[in-house]
Amino acid sequence: MSAKSTTVRYWLFKSEPKVFGIEHLRRKGVATWDGVRNYQVRNLLRSEVRVGDRALFYHSSTKDVGVAGEMEVVSEAFPDPLQFDPKSDYFDKGSTKAAPRWLAVKMKYLRTFKRLVPLAELRTDQQLKNMRTLVRGNRLSITEVTKSEYEKICLLGNAV
16 A cells, blocks of 8 residues: 555545435535445545545536535545445445455535536536546546646636
8 A cells, every 4th residue: 555645635526416415415514435336446445545635526427417516535445334234235245344345435525516517517628628537438436636627626616
C-alpha cells in the first residue's frame, strides 16, 4: 500500500438518487458509501481515496443527470457490510469476513449546489473536456478529477 499523503485529492462519486441521493446524505450528515461492485473502483477506495479528500456527488441513471453537490471522505476504506448480508442486493456469496472482496468508505455531506450541473453542460465546458467521467464508455462510479475541474464544477453549481 502506498504511503499516506496529506495532499487533498478530488473525486467524482456517482449514485442513483432513487437509491441514495444527495438529499439522503444531507439528512444523515455522514453515511457509508457502499455497494461498489467493480474491482477498479474497489482498488481506488483501498489505495487512493483518503480521509479529507473532497468529492462531487453525481446523480446518475435519472432524468436529471449531473453534479448535485459536495461531500468529504471521513474514513479509510473498510469491508462493505452489505457483501455479507444475504438479504442485500449487494450480497456476495464468494466474499468472507476473513477475505472481504468489497470496500466502503464513510462520506460527510458538505453542501447541495444551488443548481444541478447537468451532464450536457459538463460536456460543453472546455475546461472540463478531459474529465475521465466524460470519456465515452467510462462506466466507473468513482473517478478522480483535478482540483481545477472540481473548483470549476463548484463554481458552475454556485456552491463557492
